[in-house]
Amino acid sequence: MTETSAPEPSTGPGAQTTEFDLSDPAFITDPAAGERWLSGPRPVCPGKFADGSPIWVATGYQDVRKVLSEPTLRSRPPGDSHRESMLSRGIPEDIVDMFDSTLLTMDGEDHMRVRRLVTRALSARRMQTLTPAINRVAHRLLDDLAAKPEPDLIADYAHPLAIIVICELLGVDEGYREQWREWSETLAAALRPNPEQFAPAVRGMARVTRELIEARQAEPRDDLISELVQIHEQDSERLTDDELVALAMVLVQAGHETVRNLIALGVFTLLQHPDQLKQLKDDPSIAARAVVELVRHTAPVKHTFRRFATEPVEIGGVTVQPGEAIQVVLAAANRDPEEFDRPEALDLTREHNPHLGFGRGAHYCLGASLALIEGEVALNALFERFPDLELAADPAEIAPRYLLSMQRLPVRLSPAPTTCPVTG
Template sequence: MTETSAPEHITDPDEPAGEFDLSDPAFITDPEAGERWLGGPRPVCKGKFADGSDVWVATGYQDVRAVLSEPTFRSRPPGDSHRESMLSRGIPEDIVDMFDSTLLTMDGDDHMRVRRLVTRALSARRMLTLTPAVTAMAHRLLDDLADKPEPDLIADYAHPLAINVICEMLGVDEHYREQWREWSETLAQALRPNPEQFAPAVRGMARVTKELVEARKAEPRDDLISELVQVHEEDSDRLTDDELVALAMVLVQAGHETVRNLIALGVFTLLQHPDQLKLLKDDPSIAGRAVAELVRHTAPVKHTFRRFATEPVEIGGVTVQPGEAVQVVLAAANRDPAEFGCPADLDVTREHNPHLGFGRGAHYCLGASLALIEGEVALTALFERFPEVRLAADPAEIAPRYLLAMQRLPVHLSPETDER
């Protein structure tokens, strides 16, 4: 494996910070490179985006928080479009405009107009009412695990729980869900996409979402897509055709990918920290704090979309000029020793935990409350049902790479002595 440009910890403040290179394949796949960055320098430094373009990279907590919160930074680049970047990464030209109409790429009034349409449906209070249904779904999946000699907790638990919860809420028919999983795995490789797989996956996802929207126009149901269709039918100025399809698509994609990663990383990390797992088993009432700490420590989402300065602004000792991009690294900000005591340590009892795992500001994750509920339910149900669960593979072989999600999590559900 080639050496990445991620620098070792810098002790001399005058020493150059190096580059954070998202286009370097070794950096994407090398866990040691990620760890060096998490424990490395905090100044804003120069870097490269996945397409090779220049960015400023913010890794310190206060710098990341400022970029996410300040209105001087926006999601859209100069020219008011992500079109060129999306085309370069394999999104087909005939649907790129739709992909440029998502909440993730909107700013200002347009962003708030669309965001308000789903904020109420995904409110923390409403999400709490889903807890019994999420719990029942988790236990059904655990029932199925009991008959498997070596279940994969990603394929058999984390993924089906995450995809079924968000699809039930939105109204995605069951026969689409397995196909969506395959598309999601392809899109998860967006930092280094395979052109032969990426474009068909994007097209398929767009096609199915349009089919769902048309089906709900013809026959509304009690689901979120039907609610959005009704808003569109009543007033297309509030939600255009492209925005409707893009919003439904992003909610499905983002609503399960992050949760899948949170559950998988949570289980893997707790099994690597038996002292912390024991604390959770002994006192399930700390599950909320434990999941928040796992979000901070494992970083299911490593970084956000780039932000672009609209005027000269000083961040971390450098002046970002209008039009220049800043890449914030949530994973590094959440390990900043200036904000968190013993940041490299997993502490499921941590009380002061203002992590940025779900972002901040106008683009704060809409599904944060649901993700936390799913994570809490998934972990507590698993360890209550199978308290002796343990890994069935060498941790080094299945450990997540820095910017790639875990692919498998094989386990034994019973103690080793029971298998002899």
Template sequence: MTETPAKEPGTGSGDLASEFDLSDPKFITDPEAGKRWLGGPRPVCRGKFADGSDVWVVTGHHDVRTVLGEPTLRSRPPGDSHRQSMLSRGIPEDIVDMFDSTLLTMDGADHMRVRRLVTRALSARRMLALTPAVERVAERLLDGLADKAEPDLIADYAHPLAIIVICELLGVDEEYREQWREWSETLAQALRPNPEQFAPAVRGMARVTRELIAARRAEPRDDLISELVQVHEEDSDRLSDDELTALAMVLVQAGHETVRNLVALGVFTLLRHPDQLELLKNDPSLGSRAVAELVRHTAPVKHTFRRFATEPVDIGGVKVQPGEAIQVVLAAANRDPEVFEEPGRLDITREHNPHLGFGRGAHYCLGASLALIEGEVALTALFGRFPDLALAVDPSEIDPPYLMSMQRLPVRLSPEV
């Protein structure tokens, strides 16, 4: 990564660094973009967000930690600009308010209130108790793989595992799960939504979520929606109906997309590092450490939502002014040579691994523990069942561009005869 010409901190956009122009469609599909983000020095640089607005791009581990832990930085931009940004990207006006009432866009007291209520329901004990259920889902899906000549590990394993587990956790009825997976894929394109697809997906998911909430209010079950409804009914700091609906939608979306990417990228990366795969196959107890290293190395979540300064703040020697936006790149922070020894090397025995793959601070991913459980179960079960699994095509055919999710992962379950 090359440093842009020096500017006075906080004095406007100037010449924007093209390698950080998220508004350029070529950036999304450029396989070299990731290399520019992951390598070289890590100054705070100027760039553009997907809507064309200016951002400070932060890639160093120390600076990313500073941004994620800085209380004067907010998730929502000042004034009405966030609402206008969503409208400009094609999000219909009638659903903007609900779409804007999630933990991802809350700050301060509101964020603390909702996060505290959700944390009650998403306890570590509940997540750990899901392990046998995740194992059963994985084994059932692996049974289905055995009948396929060249299964696609995304369509046939990573995708269904992620959506089944999160839907079982929430209590989404089986009849809706395939539809929910399709909606989730559409919502994953929120940076550049297709209005013809995006609006029906959000409206459909919101409608079904409200129906699910009403059903659990009338007849509670042992699922997360029922527990959230109970929190909604009993706590003096109760969730609003919009907050409850948006929260359920975000949990499905985030839980599905992150785990899907972690499993797919994890399998692909291990197959390209046979020495590390052999270590894992010979010692499954390395599973949790291997998944943590894969989160660091593959970055299933590349970057966070933007943060906005409410007062002047120094980030990496740059004075960010009130109202200016900051984009942190988790993937680059997790390859910082000042923190990680040989950062470009996959090492599933790595002991010192302070990765930021799930963020940190107030907005640390609520579902991180579940994602790690799913990743470990998925990988150890897959290679335990099919130890000779191999890619069915050349890696160059499926190596994903940096900001795009991997779309296919064809494999052979046994060696070619």
């Protein structure tokens, strides 16, 4: 790809091409592409979605905020379905309908009906009660970590912590968790899935979810699936069979992938900013604010799903016409100098931090409170246990690409020994 700034749009989102082209594999993997969007001009401009269809792209803070809050912008495209786009990206036809009935693709009353069912279960107050359990999981994983000379902090800590916590919250039996973790990794590639891996993962997760639902129908427990099953049994119109399965799958995927990325990116970023890391180690009480800043700075979720206009709407001087799509780049909005002082700097004690890392409006992330608590516990536990933790690889080799999660994070738990010259 060539390095060009985003062009000004003309008559429609397909009128010009831009670097923000999710249909171009090079954009996904090019480490410089994301940096140009994070630091470059922020007009609303045209781009392409993963299926090659034209979209508008919003990157400025105020534009992104308006898109996320605008009621005339909907999750569902004209025709009220994502089927064609999903099929074009290789999602098999027999599972498209299930994918098309999740919270992420619902609007209006249907969205609020399903969302209300889990809002109370995932409230900030209830999430706080989970802190001791999360802490126990973290320390158990750190015990195992200590036995490895150069562990991979993603495979051995961030990943299992995230999947264990969300599975315990939902009530997924321990025997399924490793398999669920593998399925979750496959689902994370939904932007450009491999049909041979993707379809079996979705079918497997759906099958186990249905088995889990049947088990909780027979024997309820103190978990989120049991709560949802009871609601479903009392009034099936409040939550259909497919919606219950899709909801459980979304909660596992979103609750796992975002937290995994937050912990991994957080540790990687802190190790690149030793002054900020020292502040956290010297005063663990700043961890809650530090995690919020890491969400802003590292962007565990880079962008949202598309929104489709139901009537003409003006965003950043551009009129998005009915049927046209617009996508927001959260990572860029959270680096907007019009909103944030020194946006490129990592400042764990930043006071003005109205970041959009978890979205905004009707589709604000349901698991935001849980993600922040997990991040806080994970970082404090890690650096308290291993204060001399350091990278065991060249940062440039393991740095994340713009839209690809970090794949590995090899670390040493104590500094590498230095070789002293031998004198005669």
